[in-house]
Amino acid sequence: MVKAPGQGNLPPAGGGAPGVRRALFRKRARSIGGVALSLGLTLLGLLLVTFIIGRVMPIDPVLKVVGERATQAQYDAAYQAMGLDRPIWEQFLRYMGEVLRGDFGRSISTGHQVTDDLRRVFPATFELALLGTLIGVFVGVPLGVVAAARRGGWIDQIARVVALVGYSMPIFWLGLMGLLLFYGMLGWVGGPGRQGIIYDGMVPSVTGMILIDSILAGDWGAFRDAFSHIILPASLLGYFSLAYISRMTRSFMLEQLSAEYVTTARVKGLSERRVVWGHAFRNIFVPLITVIALSFGSLLEGSVLTEIVFSWPGIGQYITKALLAGDMNAVLGGTVLVGTCFVLLNLLSDILYRVLDPRAK
Amino acid sequence: MHHLSLRALLLATAVSLAPAAFAETPADTLVVAAQIDDIISLDPAQSFEFSGNDVDNNLYDRLVDFDPMDLEAGFKPSLAESWEVSDDGKTITLMVRDGVTFHSGNPVRAEDAAWSLQRAVKLNKSPAFILNQFGFTPENVDEMVSFDGNKVILKLDQPYAQSFVLNCLASNVASVVDKETVMGHAEGEDFGNTWLSTNEAGSGPYTLQAWRPNEAVQLTAYEEYWQGAPAMKRVIVRHVQESSAQRLLLEQGDIDVARNLTPTDVDGISGNDELTVGTEPRGRILYMGLNQKDPLLSKPEVVEAMKYLVDYSGMENSFLKGQFKTHQNFLPEGYLGASDENPWTYDVEKAKQILSDAGITSGTVKTAVRDIREYVDVAQTLQASMAQAGLTLEIQQMTGAQVLDSYRARQVPIFIGEWGPDYADPNTNASTFAYNPNNADDAKLSYLAWRNAWAVPDDMNKATIAATIEGDTDKRVQMYLDIQKEFRDIAPIIPLFQRIEQAGLQKNVKNWNAGGAVSSVFYRQVTKD
Numbered sequence: 037m038v039k040a041p042g043q044g045n046l047p048p049a050g051g052g053a054p055g056v057r058r059a060l061f062r063k064r065a066r067s068i069g070g071v072a073l074s075l076g077l078t079l080l081g082l083l084l085v086t087f088i089i090g091r092v093m094p095i096d097p098v099l100k101v102v103g104e105r106a107t108q109a110q111y112d113a114a115y116q117a118m119g120l121d122r123p124i125w126e127q128f129l130r131y132m133g134e135v136l137r138g139d140f141g142r143s144i145s146t147g148h149q150v151t152d153d154l155r156r157v158f159p160a161t162f163e164l165a166l167l168g169t170l171i172g173v174f175v176g177v178p179l180g181v182v183a184a185a186r187r188g189g190w191i192d193q194i195a196r197v198v199a200l201v202g203y204s205m206p207i208f209w210l211g212l213m214g215l216l217l218f219y220g221m222l223g224w225v226g227g228p229g230r231q232g233i234i235y236d237g238m239v240p241s242v243t244g245m246i247l248i249d250s251i252l253a254g255d256w257g258a259f260r261d262a263f264s265h266i267i268l269p270a271s272l273l274g275y276f277s278l279a280y281i282s283r284m285t286r287s288f289m290l291e292q293l294s295a296e297y298v299t300t301a302r303v304k305g306l307s308e309r310r311v312v313w314g315h316a317f318r319n320i321f322v323p324l325i326t327v328i329a330l331s332f333g334s335l336l337e338g339s340v341l342t343e344i345v346f347s348w349p350g351i352g353q354y355i356t357k358a359l360l361a362g363d364m365n366a367v368l369g370g371t372v373l374v375g376t377c378f379v380l381l382n383l384l385s386d387i388l389y390r391v392l393d394p395r396a397k
Numbered sequence: 398m399h400h401l402s403l404r405a406l407l408l409a410t411a412v413s414l415a416p417a418a419f420a421e422t423p424a425d426t427l428v429v430a431a432q433i434d435d436i437i438s439l440d441p442a443q444s445f446e447f448s449g450n451d452v453d454n455n456l457y458d459r460l461v462d463f464d465p466m467d468l469e470a471g472f473k474p475s476l477a478e479s480w481e482v483s484d485d486g487k488t489i490t491l492m493v494r495d496g497v498t499f500h501s502g503n504p505v506r507a508e509d510a511a512w513s514l515q516r517a518v519k520l521n522k523s524p525a526f527i528l529n530q531f532g533f534t535p536e537n538v539d540e541m542v543s544f545d546g547n548k549v550i551l552k553l554d555q556p557y558a559q560s561f562v563l564n565c566l567a568s569n570v571a572s573v574v575d576k577e578t579v580m581g582h583a584e585g586e587d588f589g590n591t592w593l594s595t596n597e598a599g600s601g602p603y604t605l606q607a608w609r610p611n612e613a614v615q616l617t618a619y620e621e622y623w624q625g626a627p628a629m630k631r632v633i634v635r636h637v638q639e640s641s642a643q644r645l646l647l648e649q650g651d652i653d654v655a656r657n658l659t660p661t662d663v664d665g666i667s668g669n670d671e672l673t674v675g676t677e678p679r680g681r682i683l684y685m686g687l688n689q690k691d692p693l694l695s696k697p698e699v700v701e702a703m704k705y706l707v708d709y710s711g712m713e714n715s716f717l718k719g720q721f722k723t724h725q726n727f728l729p730e731g732y733l734g735a736s737d738e739n740p741w742t743y744d745v746e747k748a749k750q751i752l753s754d755a756g757i758t759s760g761t762v763k764t765a766v767r768d769i770r771e772y773v774d775v776a777q778t779l780q781a782s783m784a785q786a787g788l789t790l791e792i793q794q795m796t797g798a799q800v801l802d803s804y805r806a807r808q809v810p811i812f813i814g815e816w817g818p819d820y821a822d823p824n825t826n827a828s829t830f831a832y833n834p835n836n837a838d839d840a841k842l843s844y845l846a847w848r849n850a851w852a853v854p855d856d857m858n859k860a861t862i863a864a865t866i867e868g869d870t871d872k873r874v875q876m877y878l879d880i881q882k883e884f885r886d887i888a889p890i891i892p893l894f895q896r897i898e899q900a901g902l903q904k905n906v907k908n909w910n911a912g913g914a915v916s917s918v919f920y921r922q923v924t925k926d
Binding site for chain 2: 220
């Protein structure tokens with residue numbers, strides 16, 4: 037977890053004297069500058085490493101462009117046009133220069149601008165990951181808390197089995213079985229893809245997240261359709277994330293429940309419900325946020341197998357496909373985006389720490 | 398708080414679990430599931446992938462075209478209503494049809510047709526070689542291809558067979574694009590290539606509504622189409638990677654056509670009364686290339702023995718069932734001059750005999766195979782039968798890009814993979830299987846014969862060239878039959894199977910046509926009842 041610089045030694049919030057306020061402002065500014073710097077350095081490192089990996093990979097991106105039949109002359113022309121004849125450091129600097137101007141170049145595996153591609157694939161993954169994480173949190177956290185409170189009880193046993201299955205089942209198989217059952221046999225949910233044919237392209241794209249866009253457009257039919265398509269893959273991802281979240285919640289809770297203040301509270305005669313939810317649970321917020329942020333972050337990378345089974349045009353498939361084609365513009369663009377998300381998530385959980393942890397105030 | 402959220406979640410789940418009404422697809426819409434992640438450009442001067450050509454075939458017209466209702470008839474007049482060949486055979490003049498308009502509303506002129514050919518040659522992308530065969534170069538093409546009124550005039554460097562030239566003009570690279578529209582989007586010297594990669598400027602039966610890479614292509618009928626507006630007003634092609642997902646969509650009635658079903662899934666739908674299976678031989682040949690740089694594989698006896706170590710019918714009837722059929726010639730069925738002679742059968746004893754007569758009792762070959770299910774299965778079957786004859790085959794699975802890289806560097810000892818024809822003329826395969834003018838390492842040619850380091854005998858090289866110039870079509874057919882006979886006798890490149898496309902179709906879909914061996918998919922004749 038990246039800690040924002042300056043954390044822990046902030047002066048008391050809402051300080052009275054103007055001098056203190058100015059000092060506070062300076063601190064904040066320095067803190068924001070520090071965050072920006074760490075963000076920049078992280079991304080630069082990420083770009084450099086990805087770039088080098090891309091260049092030493094034994095995949096020839098030129099072939100993807102010119103195809104199997106190309107003559108040597110056509111091959112050479114494309115090789116030069118892609119700048120691959122220059123030294124690696126020059127290629128990197130050139131690339132960085134373009135990125136700083138906001139140009140991630142053109143993807144050779146889709147023929148589109150990388151930024152356009154990302155604008156299309158990322159919201160698809162974001163929507164799915166968000167819903168999956170919500171399911172993971174709203175089911176996994178209570179499950180973990182109850183499992184810890186009734187340690188060894190039947191809920192605990194169920195939680196253990198759920199987590200175990202979640203860890204060990206191949207998602208590919210579960211996805212296909214889910215489709216077969218809920219789509220093929222029961223007809224409860226929509227099939228592979230983000231939308232039914234009727235609604236395809238009917239909702240104007242604002243955020244790229246079809247659930248949100250259909251609400252914005254006031255098109256409830258489209259919303260219902262999109263929901264029926266997203267619920268199965270989201271539940272599947274939610275299941276894997278809840279397996280992780282419930283286990284972590286359980287172990288955080290066990291730690292709290294064995295603490296002295298809990299014994300004190302019990303001795304004072306508080307109901308078990310208030311002990312668990314009112315006291316112990318509040319104290320696991322901080323580590324839990326880290327867990328949730330990490331889990332969300334890993335879903336944001338895109339779950340390639342889920343995306344393939346459900347024909348979900350997300351960032352996982354996009355980056356994987358690009359990688360196999362040696363399509364470095366797309367890989368680098370995708371990496372920067374996912375990396376930025378991770379850094380921002382870290383930042384967000386740091387901020388939440390301060391809000392939720394009285395010690396940080 | 399958590400109680401409230403849980404309840405909200407349960408409620409939301411219940412809403413989604415209410416059975417949605419899944420009607421069949423709309424009567425005027427064709428919905429296709431296919432793997433379309435290979436498209437990298439829709440510009441006909443650049444597109445060289447199966448799915449890209451599938452799209453272009455419906456967006457653009459060519460001077461001559463195939464009739465989807467009668468592919469066997471070969472090329473027919475299209476934007477050119479007629480043509481004539483000069484006495485010396487070196488000039489072809491095509492008369493452009495009057496009254497046809499591009500999707501932009503601009504009229505289709507001889508100028509557009511000539512410019513489209515010049516543009517493809519000057520851009521010099523991968524498919525340009527199809528046109529360059531007639532002596533066109535970026536430098537001379539303005540002179541060789543010209544127009545006069547409604548005439549397009551092609552000057553050729555040799556008196557090529559008319560069928561050869563017109564077959565090439567029926568290929569995607571020769572699509573007629575709207576000059577005014579494309580040049581309106583040109584950037585620098587790109588002739589509008591960047592723009593046309595993701596847009597279209599054709600006169601074909603469909604217009605491009607959207608292409609979202611790895612996701613979907615949407616086409617809308619062009620109501621003014623000169624051969625009549627298509628019955629299907631919308632065509633939606635969705636990228637669905639998995640065969641089982643395609644099958645589920647088909648069974649649920651959410652799609653009309655599933656194009657990539659595995660043999661298991663084809664079997665699975667064969668009992669379904671609502672569905673049918675359409676079967677079409679395609680142009681791709683699955684072959685085995687024996688690299689002549691390998692000391693073992695370069696022995697003629699080993700080449701001969703290998704032909705008997707392939708379990709043709711065994712594979713055809715098991716894991717290749719319905720997807721490939723035995724075909725031991727480089728011209729696929731459906732091509733001018735194709736041969737249906739399949740002389741080799743699986744015969745380990747005979748192979749052993751051939752090897753022992755030559756004093757070969759053992760040997761090891763290490764090879765790389767692309768990680769595609771069929772290729773790996775074929776390689777493993779071959780491995781088993783080679784073992785029976787005392788030969789060891791070590792297989793390493795690699796990605797397509799890696800295998801292609803080594804193949805281009807002549808480093809794959811036994812190549813197992815497919816070759817798809819580039820255009821509808823027999824020369825497309827003859828010139829790669831049976832032609833290699835320079836077998837030196839530094840020649841870096843893209844012919845399959847070169848990649849397998851096979852020095853094609855002089856007489857075969859000459860015969861392959863001569864067949865492009867033979868004006869009499871019957872004689873031309875005989876020449877290809879002769880080349881293929883000699884090829885079967887001596888070549889270390891062994892054609893094994895021809896690809897068959899099995900499409901899962903809703904019963905009400907009529908006239909589905911994926912383009913057979915010679916073309917790409919056509920949508921304009923498809924109807925639903």
